[in-house]
Amino acid sequence: MAQVIRTPLAEQAADLLLDRIRAGEWPLGSKLPGENTLGPQLGVGRSTVREAIRRLAGQGVLSTRQGAGVFVAALDIVEDWSAVLRKVDIDSVIEARIAIEVEAVALAAERWTAAELRAIRHAAATRDAQRTDIEAHVDADIAFHRAVVVASHNPILVDLFDSFTPRSRRAMIDLLRLRGEFGSDADQQAHLRILDAIADRDGRTASALAREHLLTLTTG
Known part of the structure; x- marks a missing residue:
């Protein structure tokens, strides 16, 4: 599994998540694994995973549902x-x-x-x-x-x-x-x-x- 090797960590983590979404690892509408799972996969802590998710949510790729988790809302960055x-x-x-x-x-x-x-x-x-x-x-x-x-x-x-x-x-x-x-x-x-x-x-x-x-x- 690819690891984050450069700063800023949250940006790198977001890029890695986006690459995996583009590759079809998580289909449209599917739920992402939790922070405890994603953190070790990306080589970052939970706070960095949360920031990466916030970045991708702001770009329209992910959607956070209170109490339900994080879901794939788009397969690539939505234009501003x-x-x-x-x-x-x-x-x-x-x-x-x-x-x-x-x-x-x-x-x-x-x-x-x-x-x-x-x-x-x-x-x-x-x-x-x-x-x-x-x-x-x-x-x-x-x-x-x-x-x-x-x-x-x-x-x-x-x-x-x-x-x-x-x-x-x-x-x-x-x-x-x-x-x-x-x-x-x-x-x-x-x-x-x-x-x-x-x-x-x-x-x-x-x-x-x-x-x-x-x-x-x-x-x-």
Whole structure:
């Protein structure tokens, strides 16, 4: 039987228990042996076993039932629910952005004025310059997309975009923090390709590029 050989002992004990659960030693819903049995198997004391069980219970793998014992609740670590909920919200935001922006991009390609095209180009340049701070980058990104929506000449789409912006901003910041990176050259080039299609008054291509870009943001 594998023994705990490094500290922290509780973390090592939890890892060993998880390995045994993953290997199928205890099926889903089955009861674990008591602390007096697990302790010698793992080479640790009862208090360390209790801490290891608490760790795995906090990760959704084990469930402690008062007076009954400890049971296998999952066969692997359950993802942090706060992260799950953030991802659900991000994906919902992206779906809404697709509904608003893909159509707005197509209309902008048909309807832009010279002043509006200059505004979109300026927003793209500002976005390119904001690659070091997440919040500043997201604000510059929103400004770019808003300039496109304004060029659609559809006030309802503009109102929808503006009313949606606070939630969209929070979701995009969460997304970039979850990813751990932002402001790549590829991402900026994707926006420039959308801009070029708008400038060429190619609504079909602009719309397709906008949809493709937004779909790359999903967390699934």
